[in-house]
Amino acid sequence: GESVGLHLPTLSVQEGDNSIINCAYSNSASDYFIWYKQESGKGPQFIIDIRSNMDKRQGQRVTVLLNKTVKHLSLQIAATQPGDSAVYFCAENRGGADGLTFGKGTHLIIQP
Amino acid sequence: NAGVTQTPKFRILKIGQSMTLQCTQDMNHNYMYWYRQDPGMGLKLIYYSVGAGITDKGEVPNGYNVSRSTTEDFPLRLELAAPSQTSVYFCASSYLGRDYEQYFGPGTRLTVT
Numbered sequence: 174g175e176s177v178g179l180h181l182p183t184l185s186v187q188e189g190d191n192s193i194i195n196c197a198y199s200n201s202a203s204d205y206f207i208w209y210k211q212e213s214g215k216g217p218q219f220i221i222d223i224r225s226n227m228d229k230r231q232g233q234r235v236t237v238l239l240n241k242t243v244k245h246l247s248l249q250i251a252a253t254q255p256g257d258s259a260v261y262f263c264a265e266n267r268g269g270a271d272g273l274t275f276g277k278g279t280h281l282i283i284q285p
Numbered sequence: 286n287a288g289v290t291q292t293p294k295f296r297i298l299k300i301g302q303s304m305t306l307q308c309t310q311d312m313n314h315n316y317m318y319w320y321r322q323d324p325g326m327g328l329k330l331i332y333y334s335v336g337a338g339i340t341d342k343g344e345v346p347n348g349y350n351v352s353r354s355t356t357e358d359f360p361l362r363l364e365l366a367a368p369s370q371t372s373v374y375f376c377a378s379s380y381l382g383r384d385y386e387q388y389f390g391p392g393t394r395l396t397v398t
Contacts, residue, residue: 182325205385215391216389216391219387222386264327272333273385275328278326278327
């Protein structure tokens with residue numbers, strides 16, 4: 174079965190609010206945890222990664238938090254914009270070149 | 286750079302037919318991957334390659350074959366297409382040592398009827 178999963182299939186937020194997308198994982202041996210964004214009709218696009226020895230990493234308007242105690246990963250998007258509307262996938266990489274394991278995805282909907 | 290390009294964009298196959306999905310990247314990436322994405326699901330790894338002449342199976346390789354004769358190209362071959370292979374196929378590539386940051390192509394939507 175899948176080792177990476179998501180709590181909510183759809184998340185609706187008001188434009189300008191902060192969004193928090195959650196993900197649970199089960200493989201403690203994963204080296205990297207990653208968030209990808211997939212817009213309709215396109216391939217996934219890398220957003221941000223966090224290594225397993227870190228708790229927090231910030232990018233431009235995004236923050237990823239890793240809680241290894243409860244095996245939980247989250248993506249926070251500040252001041253959500255219409256262009257943030259997409260499906261967001263968490264994924265894990267087990268430290269080799271053998272690809273990524275993806276969760277099912279959360280559809281982020283931005284309300285005007 | 287064009288990044289990762291895939292052809293065709295769409296294809297309809299009859300059961301039992303064969304086809305090759307093309308993938309090319311111009312970023313001189315060592316690693317290349319093929320994933321499939323079923324409706325409402327995440328991506329599953331079919332095959333991957335760490336360099337020319339080297340390929341390995343991923344999570345769902347049955348019914349597919351790949352080759353990697355050059356750094357740039359990584360075609361995926363479907364033999365004897367089955368309805369279960371109806372999916373969207375994504376090719377991706379990454380730099381050596383940064384295999385968590387993958388660059389994806391636009392995908393090929395395949396329907397087998």
